[in-house]
Every structure is written in structure tokens, then in C-alpha cells.
Amino acid sequence: MNIEIINTGNELMLGRVLNTHQQWLCRQFADAGYVVTRQVAVADTAVAIQQAVREALTRARLIVCTGGLGPTSDDLTRDAIAELVGRPLREDPAIVAALEAWYAARQRTPSPAVMLQAQVPEGATVLPNANGTAPGLLMEVRVKEGGVGTGSSWLVMLPGPPRELRPMFTAHVLPWVKATFPLAAPFVCRTLRSTGVPESTMQQQIAGPLAALVARGLEIGYCARPGEVDVRLVARGPLASALVTEAEAIVRREVGRSLYGVEGESLEAAVVRELTGRRQSLAVAESCTGGRIANRVTDVPGASEVFWGGFITYSNALKERLLGVRAETLAAHGAVSEATAREMAEGARARTGADYALAATGIAGPGGATPDKPVGTVLIALAGPESTEVVRMLNAFDRDTFKHVTSQQALELLRQRLLTQRCAPPTP
Amino acid sequence: MNIEIINTGNELMLGRVLNTHQQWLCRQFADAGYVVTRQVAVADTAVAIQQAVREALTRARLIVCTGGLGPTSDDLTRDAIAELVGRPLREDPAIVAALEAWYAARQRTPSPAVMLQAQVPEGATVLPNANGTAPGLLMEVRVKEGGVGTGSSWLVMLPGPPRELRPMFTAHVLPWVKATFPLAAPFVCRTLRSTGVPESTMQQQIAGPLAALVARGLEIGYCARPGEVDVRLVARGPLASALVTEAEAIVRREVGRSLYGVEGESLEAAVVRELTGRRQSLAVAESCTGGRIANRVTDVPGASEVFWGGFITYSNALKERLLGVRAETLAAHGAVSEATAREMAEGARARTGADYALAATGIAGPGGATPDKPVGTVLIALAGPESTEVVRMLNAFDRDTFKHVTSQQALELLRQRLLTQRCAPPTP
Numbered sequence: 001m002n003i004e005i006i007n008t009g010n011e012l013m014l015g016r017v018l019n020t021h022q023q024w025l026c027r028q029f030a031d032a033g034y035v036v037t038r039q040v041a042v043a044d045t046a047v048a049i050q051q052a053v054r055e056a057l058t059r060a061r062l063i064v065c066t067g068g069l070g071p072t073s074d075d076l077t078r079d080a081i082a083e084l085v086g087r088p089l090r091e092d093p094a095i096v097a098a099l100e101a102w103y104a105a106r107q108r109t110p111s112p113a114v115m116l117q118a119q120v121p122e123g124a125t126v127l128p129n130a131n132g133t134a135p136g137l138l139m140e141v142r143v144k145e146g147g148v149g150t151g152s153s154w155l156v157m158l159p160g161p162p163r164e165l166r167p168m169f170t171a172h173v174l175p176w177v178k179a180t181f182p183l184a185a186p187f188v189c190r191t192l193r194s195t196g197v198p199e200s201t202m203q204q205q206i207a208g209p210l211a212a213l214v215a216r217g218l219e220i221g222y223c224a225r226p227g228e229v230d231v232r233l234v235a236r237g238p239l240a241s242a243l244v245t246e247a248e249a250i251v252r253r254e255v256g257r258s259l260y261g262v263e264g265e266s267l268e269a270a271v272v273r274e275l276t277g278r279r280q281s282l283a284v285a286e287s288c289t290g291g292r293i294a295n296r297v298t299d300v301p302g303a304s305e306v307f308w309g310g311f312i313t314y315s316n317a318l319k320e321r322l323l324g325v326r327a328e329t330l331a332a333h334g335a336v337s338e339a340t341a342r343e344m345a346e347g348a349r350a351r352t353g354a355d356y357a358l359a360a361t362g363i364a365g366p367g368g369a370t371p372d373k374p375v376g377t378v379l380i381a382l383a384g385p386e387s388t389e390v391v392r393m394l395n396a397f398d399r400d401t402f403k404h405v406t407s408q409q410a411l412e413l414l415r416q417r418l419l420t421q422r423c424a425p426p427t428p
Numbered sequence: 429m430n431i432e433i434i435n436t437g438n439e440l441m442l443g444r445v446l447n448t449h450q451q452w453l454c455r456q457f458a459d460a461g462y463v464v465t466r467q468v469a470v471a472d473t474a475v476a477i478q479q480a481v482r483e484a485l486t487r488a489r490l491i492v493c494t495g496g497l498g499p500t501s502d503d504l505t506r507d508a509i510a511e512l513v514g515r516p517l518r519e520d521p522a523i524v525a526a527l528e529a530w531y532a533a534r535q536r537t538p539s540p541a542v543m544l545q546a547q548v549p550e551g552a553t554v555l556p557n558a559n560g561t562a563p564g565l566l567m568e569v570r571v572k573e574g575g576v577g578t579g580s581s582w583l584v585m586l587p588g589p590p591r592e593l594r595p596m597f598t599a600h601v602l603p604w605v606k607a608t609f610p611l612a613a614p615f616v617c618r619t620l621r622s623t624g625v626p627e628s629t630m631q632q633q634i635a636g637p638l639a640a641l642v643a644r645g646l647e648i649g650y651c652a653r654p655g656e657v658d659v660r661l662v663a664r665g666p667l668a669s670a671l672v673t674e675a676e677a678i679v680r681r682e683v684g685r686s687l688y689g690v691e692g693e694s695l696e697a698a699v700v701r702e703l704t705g706r707r708q709s710l711a712v713a714e715s716c717t718g719g720r721i722a723n724r725v726t727d728v729p730g731a732s733e734v735f736w737g738g739f740i741t742y743s744n745a746l747k748e749r750l751l752g753v754r755a756e757t758l759a760a761h762g763a764v765s766e767a768t769a770r771e772m773a774e775g776a777r778a779r780t781g782a783d784y785a786l787a788a789t790g791i792a793g794p795g796g797a798t799p800d801k802p803v804g805t806v807l808i809a810l811a812g813p814e815s816t817e818v819v820r821m822l823n824a825f826d827r828d829t830f831k832h833v834t835s836q837q838a839l840e841l842l843r844q845r846l847l848t849q850r851c852a853p854p855t856p
Contacts, residue, residue, distance in 0.1 A: 011651045013464050015455025016619065016658065019447060022469065027443025036441050037476070041450065041467040044649075048465070055483075071628050072650050073635075106822060111628045131826060163654065163829050223444040232444075284719075284740070290726025291712075291719030294740045298718025301794055301827060309740040309750070312712070312722045318737040318780060322750075352746060366729055399729060 004060040005039040006052050008067040013043045021066045033187030046080040057153050067160035069134040071113040085141050087121035127172040132164035188240040190233045194258040195412050199224035209250045218243050226401045227408035267411045268296040274418045275306035280355040284310035285348035288362040292407040308354045323347030338390045345381035357383045358410045364402045380410045432488040433467040434480050436495040441471045449494045461615030474508040485581050495588035497562040499541040513569050515549035555600045560592040616668040618661045622686040623840050627652035637678045646671050654829045655836035695839050696724040702846045703734035708783040712738035713776035716790040720835040736782045751775030766818045769807035777811040785811045786838045792830045808838045
């Protein structure tokens with residue numbers, strides 16, 4: 001079954017925005033056992049959109065179009081496709097009511113252009129938008145409609161903003177795909193997420209033990225990003241589930257301590273889950289990460305149960321004033337030192353009363369390096385009920401990657417401590 | 429002139445990696461006055477690559493293919509294209525020598541597969557790779573070669589790794605494009621970035637005043653993301669520069685106070701720039717944003733000149749202990765209240781000594797709502813030398829968007845204050 005994605009937007013073709021829809025949609029399909037065969041991006045013109053859709057209709061059974069459903073003059077997808085396939089647009093009273101309610105709830109008045117979003121091609125199914133105003137659309141295009149194609153194809157139109165597209169796809173499109181185009185054979189995909197192990201090391205450690213399962217049809221995929229490696233285990237056919245279950249057990253046996261989650265779970269979510277289960281609390285003292293650790297932890301719903309807060313001490317003055325780092329420590333060792341990191345973490349723990357405190361101090365760059373402390377040098381400290389530990393890392397990346405990888409290492413330091421505590425609780 | 433990009437890779441179609449080539453290449457072309465008309469991604473199979481190239485040859489004068497030039501079994505682009513256009517591959521002695529030198533310099537022995545990279549389609553020009561082993565290729569495909577197309581098209585093949593592709597494109601491809609396809613007429617593109625104005629309102633405010641320029645060839649594009657709208661002004665021809673300059677002046681006249689930057693500049697960068705110019709400093713006290721404001725500010729290189737740090741006070745206890753919010757205030761008004769926001773900002777300003785302090789307290793959701801404080805309710809306070817102001821917003825979004833939009837509103841509150849100060853300096 002051929003699936004194609006068409007992304008529309010002048011801002012894509014002018015290189016103004018990154019096309020995150022491609023990766024996200026391809027991944028959703030792949031994890032459900034479907035593979036996208038082609039993705040196309042074109043500008044926001046009726047001619048370009050119609051040409052791309054017309055060509056896709058000759059090849060694909062399912063076509064997902066993104067963008068161009070909003071209220072402004074460059075939102076042409078709905079009209080262009082309705083014209084291409086010869087379906088008149090009609091105002092949908094349910095969408096009108098939903099739009100009026102949406103604006104009323106926000107105490108705003110809709111402009112007349114907003115109501116263009118209530119126009120629906122004849123015969124199309126409306127996909128509700130829980131996070132915005134433009135509804136999605138789903139329609140079957142039969143033989144030779146629009147002068148192209150053989151048999152019938154399905155067109156799905158989704159709004160461009162990711163926070164609208166993603167929930168709509170998950171709630172309405174994927175379940176419909178699974179029901180309408182059931183897979184010929186079972187398909188099982190399991191993604192195990194790890195941090196702290198380079199991709200080549202991961203492969204060295206698990207490829208041998210998994211070889212017998214690969215001979216029986218298991219596929220292994222590795223996907224490395226800064227600070228983490230995903231291991232993807234895939235199998236098809238009647239034995240798919242058994243193969244993947246056995247493979248997961250082997251990977252857990254070999255590298256279990258490095259695995260923090262499955263599928264889409266983030267490291268911060270794993271840490272919040274661990275702390276919640278133990279009824280323990282966390283605080284932070286961030287210098288070079290500038291709030292990245294706290295921001296990640298508070299991205300997790302329910303984080304307020306375990307995360308109390310903390311300090312961002314970008315300046316040395318605030319390291320002293322807010323955390324009690326001693327002036328002598330800063331003078332003798334500098335802000336980027338094991339001693340400062342230790343005093344930051346211990347100061348944050350004492351001043352907040354949290355069970356654990358994470359601290360990070362380092363050189364994010366591009367400026368600030370010294371001969372013995374190159375850009376990327378970072379000290380990460382964890383203060384807890386038992387002890388304080390400090391690790392030194394060299395994260396020689398661009399500024400954004402530096403902050404991400406450092407926050408990853410800090411959260412992993414805490415996760416490893418919690419794992420150790422769970423295995424061997426301290427004697428009271 | 430039609431330009432198309434073809435990105436190849438199974439990992440793209442499985443959604444394992446983000447296609448950054450599209451944005452980067454499109455932007456390089458756009459900034460030089462060329463526009464990519466279509467981008468296609470397909471899997472690493474000879475059939476898929478040949479089909480995509482065959483179709484592109486019917487439309488495009490220039491086709492840029494990325495990926496699939498390396499030495500492994502899934503690197504099929506060179507062979508697939510040579511076969512499609514009927515050009516035999518020949519070993520290029522200069523590439524053989526370069527590969528041998530590359531491996532010798534690293535004290536490694538090239539495997540036989542590595543030498544496949546020295547195979548060049550007859551008549552192709554070799555583009556040296558300064559950062560890897562796979563050379564790029566450039567070739568003209570004349571009328572009906574490969575059985576398709578009319579006239580002649582140019583094919584450029586670039587290696588997949590960004591750190592190889594980007595320098596090769598900049599050094600060898602773009603200068604060749606400019607020399608081979610000189611622009612018929614000037615091209616000017618200007619992006620103005622705004623916040624605080626919804627997309628439909630923006631269009632209502634500027635479309636009328638710009639109508640006369642649109643009639644003369646100006647193109648207007650809107651790109652909305654949560655909390656911001658980009659306005660893109662594009663024109664071609666001898667009057668392009670004058671049209672865009674005039675259009676920018678009109679947009680600035682109509683909505684100037686909402687414009688924080690041009691091209692790729694972020695709101696946080698604009699705020700850091702303003703503060704740096706005034707030699708003033710900022711601190712934060714974040715509850716519901718959980719460090720997002722600080723994280724964004726510290727993403728800006730040089731932020732340490734103006735950003736001192738601050739507090740994350742997720743719990744009420746820390747609002748009292750770290751910021752001095754009064755227990756009576758919390759009891760009488762609750763944590764999500766104007767009075768608490770005010771005391772948070774003033775407490776952060778007093779305790780850090782910074783010129784300005786931003787505070788945010790609200791309900792990010794999904795939990796925590798009360799009848800008179802629905803999810804999305806947020807109070808943002810700005811304490812400064814002159815006064816403290818508090819605004820109440822309703823950001824009824826998912827958790828991540830709530831944090832982003834709230835941080836956007838907080839930074840904009842500060843930027844507006846700085847603008848006001850710049851226009852009317854306080855009497856000493």
C-alpha cells in the first residue's frame with residue numbers, strides 16, 4: 001500500500017521553517033507497520049498543490065496533505081483540492097458553532113476570514129481540531145475524479161501547526177487507517193531508549209546476542225541523537241510478537257541500566273516517574289544550562305508532585321548570594337570547578353529542603369574558554385541524602401546541543417542514583 | 429527557473445531522522461534569489477530514486493539530490509542515476525588518489541567498497557569533498573537522455589552528512605549556479621517577526637495599506653506559530669528592492685510596536701540585544717513556566733552580560749522561602765493571583781539586584797484548574813526601576829505550548845517596557 005505525504009507552504013520552500021511534519025508522520029506510520037513511500041513539499045499555490053495531489057493520486061492509496069487550512073489568503077489547500085477533484089465547498093454548521101464557541105471561550109471575536117474554515121468539500125468527513133480553529137478533512141476520491149487516477153484513493157488534509165496536527169492524527173487519522181487498511185500480517189515494533197552509551201558500543205553489546213533472532217526475521221535499527229540512542233526492534237508475521245518480546249529481554253539483560261524508557265518516553269518523564277514512586281523531591285541549581293533542566297522536568301505533567309524548584313545562577317554573585325557558594329571557592333577554583341558544582345548542589349538542597357539537588361556549571365560557548373577549560377567543559381553535581389557526587393564532562397557541541405546533552409547527563413546521574421537506591425535501600 | 433531537491437534515505441521515510449537538508453538548501457537558494465519549486469524524499473532504492481529523478485527531469489532545470497554516495501550497500505544514488513541517464517561509470521584516478529591519501533593521513537586502510545566512490549558517470553564533473561570521502565557530482569542531461577525531458581537539465585549529487593554537504597554546496601555549487609543561471613531580475617525577500625497579534629488581525633491591519641504594492645507585484649506571506657506571526661515580503665524585478673522597502677515601512681507604521689526582529693532573530697535575542705544596549709540586567713521568578721523563560725534567554729550567545737539568573741518556585745513553600753511571597757497573600761489570593769505574581773517579581777528583583785525581574789504563575793494543566801481559574805490562566809509580572817505591572821492571560825493550550833506562549837508574553841512585556849523607556853526616558 002502506497003502512502004504519500006504532501007507538505008505545503010511557501011515558508012518551507014523558502015527555507016524559513018524546518019519540516020518536522022515529515023519525520024513525525026513517517027514515524028507514526030512506521031511504528032504502526034505502514035511505510036510512507038514518498039514525501040513532497042511544494043509552495044502554497046493552487047497550481048503547485050493541485051499538480052502534487054494529481055500526481056500522488058496516480059500512485060498512492062492514501063495521501064496526507066499538511067498545511068493551508070487556516071483563515072488567511074495563503075491558505076489554499078482546501079480550495080485547491082476541492083477544485084481539483086470537482087467537489088463544491090459547503091459551509092458546515094457544526095464547524096461554525098465550534099468556531100464561535102472557540103472564540104467565545106477565549107473572549108475574542110472571530111474575524112469574517114475565520115469562518116472560511118467552516119467550508120467543507122462535498123462528501124468529506126470533518127476531523128475535529130481540539131487545539132485550534134482549522135478542522136481536518138478526510139475524503140475518498142473515486143476513479144478519474146479530477147481526471148486522474150485509477151481505483152480510489154483517500155485524501156487526508158491536516159492543519160499545519162504541529163500542536164494541532166499531531167493530536168488530530170493520533171486521535172482520528174491513525175485509528176481510521178488501521179481500521180480501513182488492516183495489515184496483511186502482524187507487525188510489532190518496539191523502541192527502547194538509552195542514554196550514556198555511544199551507538200557503536202550499543203551495537204557491539206547487543207548485535208551478537210540478538211544474531212539468532214535476526215536469523216529468524218528480527219530487524220534491528222539504531223537511531224543516534226546527541227546524548228541518546230534508540231534501539232528499534234521490528235518483526236512481521238505470526239511470530240512477530242514473540243520475536244520482539246524475546247529480543248527486548250535480551251537487550252534489557254545486556255544494557256538494561258542504560259535503558260530509561262520505551263517508545264516516546266522522555267528521560268525527564270522517567271525521572272519524574274521514579275521520584276513520584278519514591279515520594280521524593282528534586283531541586284536544581286543551574287548555571288550553564290540556564291534553566292534547561294528545570295524546563296525539561298516541568299514539561300512532564302504532574303512534575304509539581306516531585307519538583308520543588310530551584311535556582312538559576314548565571315552570575316558568580318548569584319552563586320554566592322542565592323546558593324551560598326563561598327567567595328574563596330570561586331576565587332581558588334573558578335565557577336567551572338568541581339568544588340563550585342558541589343557547593344551549588346549542596347546549597348540548593350539545603351535552601352529548598354528537597355531530597356535531591358542537581359547542579360551544573362560549565363562553558364556553553366562560544367565564548368568563555370580558558371586553556372585548561374575548553375568550550376564544552378562542564379561539572380555536574382548531585383547532592384542527596386547519602387552523599388554528593390560530581391562528574392566532569394566535555395560536551396564540545398554548539399550551544400544548544402551543549403545545554404541539551406548536559407541536562408541529559410544531569411538527569412541520568414539522578415536516574416542512576418535512584419536505580420541504585422531502589423536495588424539497595426540505605427540502612428535506616 | 430525550476431529547481432527541485434530530491435532527498436534519499438530509508439531513515440527519512442521511517443521517520444528516524446529530521447530532514448534538515450531541505451530547509452538549509454531551500455534557504456541558501458532563496459537568499460540568493462532562486463526558489464526551490466519542489467522537494468521530494470524517497471527511500472534508498474534504485475527504483476524509487478530513478479522514478480523521482482525521471483519525474484524531476486520533466487519539470488526542472490536544476491535537480492539537487494542528497495545522500496546515497498557513500499561506500500555501503502544502501503548507497504545507490506550514483507549507480508541509479510548513471511543507469512537512468514545511460515552514462516557508464518568510470519573510475520576517476522584523481523578520486524582514487526584522493527581516497528588513498530585521505531586514508532593514509534588517518535593511518536587506516538581503505539576497504540574495497542570505499543573505492544566505489546571513485547566511480548564517476550561519463551561526462552560528470554567531480555565536486556571535491558573537504559570533509560569526507562564521497563565526492564559530489566555535477567552533470568548535464570541533454571534532451572531525451574534517459575528517455576525523458578525536453579531541452580537540458582543539470583543534476584547535482586551531494587553526500588548526505590550535513591558537514592560534508594554544506595561546505596560543498598557553498599564552495600562549489602552555489603557559485604556555479606550563480607554563474608550558469610544568472611538571475612533575470614533582482615529578487616528581494618524580507619521577513620518581519622511579530623508577537624502579540626493574531627494572524628488574522630495582522631492580515632486585517634496590513635493587507636489594506638499594502639494593497640497598492642501588491643497590485644505592483646509585492647507578495648505577502650504569513651507564517652503563524654503559537655505566540656508569533658512572521659510577515660514575509662517578497663518582490664522580483666527592477667523595482668523589487670523599492671517595493672519591499674516601501675512595504676516594510678508600511679508594515680512598521682501599522683504594527684511597528686509588535687515587530688521584534690527581522691529574518692531569523694528570536695524574541696529572546698531581541699530582548700538580550702535591547703538590555704545589552706542599555707547595560708541593564710534581568711532576573712526571573714518562574715512558577716508555571718518552570719525555567720522556560722530563563723532557558724530561552726540563555727540560548728542567546730552573550731546572554732550572561734545581561735541575565736543574572738533567578739528562581740524557579742514551583743511549590744508554594746519555595747515562593748515564600750526563596751522570594752518572600754507572604755503567607756497571607758498565598759492564603760488570601762492563591763498562588764495563581766495578581767498579588768502573588770507581583771510579590772514574586774518584586775522579590776526576585778530585590779533578592780538578585782537586577783534592574784528588571786519577570787515572574788509567571790499560572791495553571792499549565794492538565795490538572796490544577798478551579799472554577800474561576802481554568803487551565804491556561806496565567807499572571808505575568810514585570811518589576812522594574814519605575815514600577816511593577818501585572819497582566820493576566822488565558823493561554824488555553826497543551827502544556828508545552830502554554831509554557832512557550834507564556835514565556836513569549838513575558839519577554840514581550842519586558843520588550844514593550846524597554847521600548848517605552850527608550851521613547852520617553854524617566855526624568856532623573
